[in-house]
Amino acid sequence: MREAVVVAAVRTPIGRRNGTLAGVHPVDLSALVLKELVRRTGIDPQDVDDVQWGCVTQMGDQSSNVARFAVLAAGWPASVPGVTVNRACGSSQQALDHAAHAVMSGQQELVVAGGVESMSRVPLGAARGTGLPYGPAARARYDGSDFNQGTGAEMIAERWRLSRQALDEYAAESHARTAAAADSGAFDEQIVPVVTPEGTLAADEGLRRGTTAEKLAALKPSFREDGVIHAGNASQISDGAAALLVTTVERARALGLTPLVRYHSGAVIGDDPVMVLTGPIPATAKVLRRAGLSIDDIGAFEVNEAFAPVPLAWLAETGADPKRLNPVGGAIAVGHPLGASGAVLMTRLIHHMKDQGIRYGLQTMCEGGGTANATVVELVR
Known part of the structure; x- marks a missing residue:
């Protein structure tokens, strides 16, 4: 089977809800990162076999196959197709899986994977409308x-005995790590500035410098009166897009491109749909078995910070080195633009691996319905 490699990984800054990116249509935001891939790699867009694009709330401004219209908005030839993928929060990580699988199978050679979400324009939960999500049979079964998910986060905190103090300390550390990474220039190469009528956004907008557990202690619980989950130790609602270019080693060489990482292994799994957010734990075990690696072989982990209990429960179960977990911060500090987050995390992971000379990286995402993706990538030296 052929190897799939990522030769470019870019993202927009993550905008906070109703912030600088709120006025940018998600199709146009997607087009921006598509055009940036072309600018950085010099590829001819007409050679792209497909665009696999994550987007969760596919209604309103995000309806009508965002992927296809992003291709057209980017000015790419009308012959380039696009498909919009929805695996809840893991949508664009699944898009990367699809792209890698297509390349590895020999069916395609040059595929874009990525995603977008404009939560300012299409609010979380908007797709429910007056309908009955999940259906009566699934509800009856459980x-x-x-x-x-918020109730699930509370259940996880209770099961793993994670105190409000521990969750708030983790949240504060997410902001601190993000600030340190931003100040070091770690995000500069991966970010595409977005020019809007409100100004140019060139850095993640949600970061709150100086956040402490003591300050977070003043926030009221969001899901239970006596609960431990609140706005400060959960991911921020936000806007953003990200894209990766996937191809073969041979095609990269022919195009004069240097691979960044090799797609090593991928896995997806279902877990408890009531607790919802524990999937990254068995997904990590599954992908490590498939990869033939141990937890100690992995030099950096991106575990999406949907809520603080998610990475902390994952850490307790896997025994991973806490210093390797979300080394440049996460969604608590900068936001979680649903359909884009998988590609955002992978972009951050790839650039961190390249900057630090880390051989193996692992990314995993909890997802609505109790599923989770996990992906291992290997640095190409």
């Missing part, structure tokens, strides 16, 4: 559960 005693009428509403499969709520």
